[in-house]
Amino acid sequence: MVRIMTVRVAVVGMSIRAAGVRSAADFWRLMSTGRSGRREIDHAELVRRRIPVHRYKDPAYVPVAYSMEDYLGFDLEAFGFSRSEAELTDPQHRVMLEACYRAVESSGCFIGSLPDRVGVFLGARTSGYGAQIEYCSTSAGGNVDLSGLAVGTEPDYMSTRISYAYGLTGPSVTVLTACSSSGVAVHLACQAILAGECDSALAGGVALDVRDAGYTFTEGGIYSPRGRCEPYMASADGTVDGNGVAALFLRRLDVALAARNPILGVIAGTAVNNDGRERAGFTAPGVAGQTELIEEALDVAELRSTSIGLLEGHGAGTGIGDALEIDAATRAFRSTGAGVGDCRLHSVKANIGNLTAAAGAASVIGCLLALRHGRIPPNAPLVEGASPTDLRGTPFTLADTPIAWRRSDRGRYAAVSSFGLGGTNAQVIIGDAEPEMQLASRKGRSWQLLPLSADDPERLTEAVDAVRAAVDGASAEARQDIGHTLRTGRPELTTRAAAVIPVDDSPTGERWPKPGQFRTPPEVPPALVLALPGEEAGVPEAALALYKAEPAFRSAVDDGLAAMEHTLAPETFAAVRDAFLHGRCLTATNVSQPVLHLLGVGQHAFLGALGVEPDLLVGHGVGELTAAQLSGVLSGEDAARAVCWRSQAMSDLPERAEAAALFTRRMREVRLNSPTTPTLSCVTGAWLTSEEAWDPGYWGAQLREQVPFDEALRAVVSQHPEAVYLQLAGGTDPRETARLRGVAEDAVLTLVSDEEAPDGWCSLLRAVGALWERGVRIDWQAYAERDHALRVDMAPRAFERIPYVHPSLLEHCPGIDPAELSGKQVD
Template identity: 30%
Template sequence: MTANDSAHSRGAVAVIGMAGRFPGSSTVEGFWHNLVAGTESLTALDDRRSSRQPEYRPAYGLLTDAAAFDAEYFGYSPQEALITDPQQRQTLECAHEALERAGHGASPRRPTTGVFVGGSHTRYGERVRARLDEMPFIDAWQVAHGNDADFLSSRVAYKLGLTGPAVTVLSACSTSLVAVHLAVRSLLDGECAMALAGGASVLPEAPSTPYVPGGVIAPDGHCRPFDAAAAGTVGAGAVGLVVLRPLADALAAGDHVHAVILGSAVNNDGRDKLGFTAPSVPGQAAAVRAAHRAAGVTADEVGYVEAHGTATPLGDPVEVAALTAAFRESTELRGYCRIGSVKGNLGHADAAAGVVGLIKTVLAVEHGVLPASLHFDEPNPDIDFESTPFRVNATTVPWRTPDGRPRVAGVNSLGLGGTNAHVVVAQAPAGTGTSSGRPHQLLLVSGRTPAAADRAASRLATHFEDHPATDLADAAWTLRTGRTHHTHRRFAVAGTAAEAAAALRAGGPAGGQVERTEPVPVFLFAGQGGQRTGMARDLYEHEPVFRRHLDEICELAADPLGLDLRAVLFPDGERGCGPASQHMNSIAVGQPAVFAVQYAQARLLMSWGVRPAAVAGHSLGAYAAACLAGVFALPDAVHLVVERGRLLGSLPAGAMAAVSLPEEAVTRSLPAGLSVGAVNGPGQCTVSGPAALVADYVRAQRDRAVQARMLRIATAGHSPLVEPVLARFADFLAGTAREEARLPMISDTTGEWADPGALRSVEYWVRHLRRPVRFGQVLGTLSARPGTALVDIGPGRTLSTLARQHPDYHDGQLVVHTSPHPAEATSGLATLLGAVGRLWSHGAHVDLGAPQGDERRRRVPLPTYPFERTRFLVPAVTSERPDRAPRPLGSWIDPPRVPEASGDRAEAAGGTGGPGTGAERDGTGAERDVLEAVLGAFGKALGIPDVAGHDGFLDLGGDSLVATRLAAWATAEFQVSVSAADILKAATAASLARLIQDRTETADTLTSLWGAGAPDGSTR
């Protein structure tokens, strides 16, 4: 059986995401770049050299900013972050990044996910325990939560909402690869559908490692796997996590598959070795053979082995001997399989070593490149490479396989004490292609702060610049469905990666901070006037939902119209005033065409989760609104609009004009024969009547410097000229079914909310045809309903313009248009996606999985959330420590948390009676004293130097455990009963201070009452 067959017929598991922290890089991409470049990422610790051991040059693989952490992102208070082991913090951040890299960062859509991770013993908890007297409100129980290895996996599961098995693995140096094996088994056994696996070894500072000549530490500060000069290893810090999923599921879901784990095995040497710490050839060989059997491969299929390779005098020869014994079970070939060790690049990462080697191997398999194993000049004389299947990969080379077979590799990891792990990794099968997608894509980024949102946009722009061939549709899909969407939002609409980068660099449309309540969409439908041939063509071509609804309307209208509206909307090759344009400009055809586009566009938006809470229309637009509200069934609405257009088209030539004057001024200036057809705002009216009279009126107003223009409407709607057809229109209406509206609708005849029963009457719609449109009043009615988002449903953007010109409009009012202006050379699809982006960026509900239509998309690796880190580090206790007096926790946080600036925050923090402090109630000294004490206690319990009275306890990172500590303090401090529930219910320091003050006053009153005693000296 070949590796490729095995990937499909056996229980193969896909690696779909990776993240890590490595010496020399904080990303997987940077790690790979350093490997390919042959960069040694060890740091010489020259300041630790000793004259007593001049031959020893200490070095370590340092992590940059190992003590830094985005506490607020994960809901930690500064104090909780401070006492939590940096190893656990870094693991948590990497877990979040790995899931986002896999395209599964959004928890509601994420499959059931397990966590299998392990870590090293860091001793950070010992630092914290040594300073407990300097940290009020902290006890050993809380320190254990933040530092003990038991909680490493469950912390990730809790903070990220992962509900599969959460298992912490500890097997010394093989920990992280054993964790991968256990995750694979859990996936294949069905315990979870996806898994995070790996490990960490994070020290906030380089350790002081004692050097023992002949021991395991390299004297020269370099790790030289398999080399004759190898004399020991060099320590390093690292975090590595992979996201795993059964291959079949990953392919079906469109996940990006970096590589495939074909099989794995774990065992222990038992007693078959010289001592507990000694390696064993039989045990290691048995683990490799078991992994090959599980993977269904033979040794001659394996082209590379990432060895444990610590460069110790005993370890490397034993490992090569064990690998040779395992390979000889199925091949006698020599020197065909390359071998290497990442420890030459960055040192031995202890519990994380195995997964670091796995990530290197996955990348090598994926990219077809074998990075050099550094510091190999001459083979270790104790290793007879000539008789083995192996040769050291001393230089970076392309990885070529015979006959184009899949690349297959092994990863070996050996734990002190004898727990061995081996994983077989293979090249991913070719993925199925995806369609080209729509020509424009909606790209979404967000952050918990404005700065984070801006950084997320910048990082995404850089990614598109560095990867111009990125499939933008796949990227858009990944961003929409594979990310958590935070408070501060940015979006861009683009057709190519270059356009996306430029839009994101330019800042793009931004929605600012999302309010706690979602804006409620109200759909507004314009009347005739914005129609043109070609409108919505790209929606018809690229959006199946739009096309389906438009086709339905065109087929319903074909018989009564005597033509196919699609031939008018989308004429082939017509320019200028051809037959289609002439039809479009006629009211008999133009009105059904506008209705068709509006209705189909509204249905498309609704399929994307943008659902109106209410509707309103302007003249003809009222029919699309009423149809959407359920007053008319679609077939009846189409026939009604066609008949309305036919009747209006049968009238003598008429016209309408927009005039920028108040209604009273227009009424006074109108000559006989003209009337007000619409009042769109305090200074926006439409005049209607015979075409010649309207034209004369427009010229007269222009002569008076009044803005006036003719509209593209060939009838005098809402004027006396329509009266001859009212009876026939009523007869047609009487034969049309009308139902009670299912959505609230504002009448453009009255400007008020329409009575659902009235909308069913013939009289309502007859009056609607004759009376003036009062859309200005519609906008006024909507302005009285806070939190609405006005959505102008095309064609054109007349109603959104009117909304912004209305005197009740303000900057906080969200108004979007879904179609370009007729004069704009802008894509209708891009405009519509921009409208959806604006709605999303302001917090409106959008079904982010829906706008993909019928396309099948793939997730692609994209930049992850830009954490805003602060350094949290409890300093080690030294003999120079002068005293044990408590000190501000802010001195251990760099930079200290700075509260958001506000006009009253400084006052509130100082307890001087600012808003929300509670001191404004009566300003008594006792009350201010209580508040100041509570503010101080909040600050100490949460590790925040300045707490304002109105700051939310939970918002600052408080939880039930901290509340319990605060309750005990308050009870002892003020001699009144305060519970943890009181703390959580009070929510702020000011509220808690008021509660304590009230209970203190009540207790004082009772003491006074009962303490006086009865007249006879007894107590009552």
């Protein structure tokens, strides 16, 4: 019975490194131009790498390699390793840690905070790294941590190390089926997602030989005596191993769409089988098994072979293997209606060598790139002048130039063949995402807050420059996508800066942070003090901007207005309401103080929606009544009424003592509670006690007997010297007052500054960014509910690349290039 993929699996992220390839973009440039990463090793390098003379002078020695650049480089701190642990760990494991990070990062997510169950299915090439360390160490009379060596080098622990490092709780399996390992890994990952064992999965493989310095071929063996991997060419005489790593991030399609990940392609069907005994020998491929595999994958995908525009073949470059593969594929394609020359045949092994355990995943990435760019790449050996094998009468063609691969109503599909020595075969069929999947609406603010972070100031400078370059000239939708990705899909690292940009392409208002403005927040978030002033300045414009822009702000203000409508005279209430509806406000106390109160309450509601809650409250004048609401002393309705009474008393009665008596009587009408957040008393200059909060007389005294604001700050500063101060509402700038009490000027922020009062919304976003820079936690997921866009691949984290190799290998293990052990890079 044939399986049908009723639940679809999307590819949302990918990562690849190989010979001449540091990224997916590099890979496409290599493929689309028909070039390869092959290089010939000269005599000087062979000597430098201490290759024995008798070996490289052997006529059977082939000094050719597909070398992966910087294969020993690693960032200890980023991945939580000690130096000794890194030296004991096979570089295959190390580069796979980074490749998985990059694959998820390219989907616009951070691997350390994925909300769903994530599986890990990875393949690896057989490595002698651990055995060489043990042999060289004991030969030199040294000791080695065998337990640490096993964990760091044996394939059993590669996938589970990834799961542990990133907190991934789905199935974690290392796949070892030779050259089909990563193809099988993709199949197993899809099966786990379809079975509900996980919602997302990482699948891929790694093939890295740290001593790769050519090889000795055997007559009649699988390796090319010319050192050329030329799949499907008349001259094909063997394969050449490559070095590289490839990883895919897969998600159940509905999960990917909900997360607004980029949909790079959809896996239409997969299949895995074994040739059994129907072949010439254990190491020989089987035509029957390969034919059945392709037919099964097409059945699973509910497709005919006529739908397949590209067959990314196994293409190892062995004359017999390629011929049998073409025979099997021809039978399978003809059985479902394929005509002559309908499908392009290609193999990335011609570009990057045979990545063995990573070959299948690399082939999938090649197909995804062809779908993205709408072009099928040329066959590299043809570009270099080789002659093709005879494909007359088959469904397949080869070419030395790229061809356009246009979209159609039937969709575009590519099939990937991955065959392992020993007979385990895998087939993966990939298609376009349906058009409606690519069209997701954006919603968002007209200004975008961009949190930027890196491991150090140098790397943050690079990140700021990269984001600025991406923003310049970008559309409004692209700017929203960039902002959304930076807020919800990147880690919060130790060096921080924030920028606020308009979504239109005007540079007006853009302020890009400079290195002197970068911050390193404390390990423990600082105490947050909300300051609520008793005087207003420039609030009407800010009130209008915030009321129009932010639902949480607007809702809190509307609740307050509803309470004030029954307390204020009609003309006074209309003036208060006009401050928020039209940006107009009278300077009269009975209007300005209610406006100031509602502005502070609304801003607090906005912050609260982002998970920002104060540790301490400091209010002065009418601001202490606002603080009373925020601390729970007064309900929202009672606080609104109290502010109206207080402002009316101050406006009508010039004698404060008589304002105070009337206000005291009014305060007996409301329920008074104990403060739930420490609140400073501006009557005593100490913390408000429950007894004071319950006493209507205290609130009457508060109207006429207040200590100066700078004196009131004394208790806060003495008990919380590292606190961050944020002034809500508008009013006089608190920085000078705070400075009098020893508070650092840059620790005092304001939500509505005098110079930005006309655009209070932008000022509010800058303040949120400044809080985040200083270590205050922001709930970016909550922020996204109002500012939700698509996730995009941009601003990758820069990793430090310091080479690590076990010391015992430096003198006793020929092949490692000393040039790889020098210097420090950041990538």
